[in-house]
Amino acid sequence: MTDHDEAAAVRPLTLAWVGRHLAAGERITRIEALHGGITAEMRRLTVGARDGDTRHLVLRSFVDPFHVERAEESLTGESGALTLLTRTAVPAPGLIAVDPAAAHCEYPSLLMTHLAGRTVLDDEGLETRVPLLARQLVAIHALRPAERPRKYGTLTTADTVVVPSGADAAAWAAAIDVIREPAPPYEGRFLHRDFQPGNVLFDVPPARPAAARITGVVDWAATSWGPADLDVAHCSVNLALLHGPTWGLRFPAAYEEAGGVLAASASERRFWQVRDALASSEEVESVSRLWREAGRTELTTRAVEERLDAYVTALMDTLG
The missing domain is CATH 3.30.200.20 (Phosphorylase Kinase; domain 1)
Structure with missing residues (x-):
């Protein structure tokens, strides 16, 4: 019925x-x-x-x-x-x-x-899933459509960033200064533009998280053309907020290990990583609510804000 x-x-x-x-x-x-x-x-x-x-x-x-x-x-x-x-x-x-x-x-x-599989947002089995995410993103970036999609878009500006309460003011000010600069040159790639764990479906056999496999990638509404670094940065910040800043920092290396190519210079990589991290500052409340509805009840808005602050600070320390 x-x-x-x-x-x-x-x-x-x-x-x-x-x-x-x-x-x-x-x-x-x-x-x-x-x-x-x-x-x-x-x-x-x-x-x-x-x-x-x-x-x-x-x-x-x-x-x-x-x-x-x-x-x-x-x-x-x-x-x-x-x-x-x-x-x-x-x-x-x-x-x-x-x-x-x-x-x-x-x-x-x-x-x-409808695709088989489910989103997996838990910490368990993350060591297996991160390399799978990286390999899948490399495969997406390898696509060469006859007609390019629209150019990537970014709505966040230096003036719209929402600095979390109690955040490291110096780190955030430095990060905001990064995105005041013009975007660096890049080699265009086919981008998903919202590639992150919430848009990837997995088959995870019971009691065998190491045997997980990707069954689908969904939500292609923001498909565009731009730097591979931007997709990598977006997945990185989502991993950082879901599982802790260390996982966000690890993802670019996993992407390269899977065969992906990122910007050559540290300053160029920093621009894209920082840009998407700051963009997420405007969505903390809505994203954390969705994650709580999906079962991650400990991810309060405040908890996610604290992880974002730690991640932005780590980016500036690591890439600055």
Whole structure:
């Protein structure tokens, strides 16, 4: 049976639009909310056929007014990325349909296949997962699309950084000065632009965390073209906040060990690492809430702020 509370959350026009993209004889039998997204509502749809077979789809809809204004560009970019990725070895969802301007749905929406696996945010088994993350990111950066996606974007400026209460003022002032400088030159790469543990699915056999493997990479809405260092920096700061600053500092080396190439000079590497670390200062509250909802209840906003402060300070000490 359909979960009526969740079905009610998916608007009638959107449900009808989804129905037009199902095979003959199929119908939606269950709708479940998927947690972990900041910019869009995510639903897993169970689809049943007359012969009893079932499959799962994922519906992404932008409903918040702030994100609706940016949804067309985002969904157009994501649908293009998913189309490209079907011809690669990168495990990504398959595109079924997209309505970026809400011509058929109440809100801009994208319908895609559902991937097996789950996000893993626990500390246990991290030694195994970090090299897997690094190798997967190297594979993404190796893609050479016939048509480049849009140039990477960064919304954070020196004036919008949110310095945590009690932070090392000197370290943060020095870090903010770093991003006042022009971006260094770089060799462009195909970027995921939000590659981090929350967007990677794993199969982890029970009691065998060392046998973990990646089954999928999701959320390609910010796909862009830019420096590999930026994707590495983004994953690094997420590892630092989830698992401690040391793990964030380790990730660039893991990326290089996997065959990735970063900027040649320490100052160039510092720019990208610091830029993304400071960008995360504006999202601490929303990100920590999502992690608590996912089971990391100890990651209060204050705890994450303290880890961010320690990470920024370590970056300035290590790379400064």
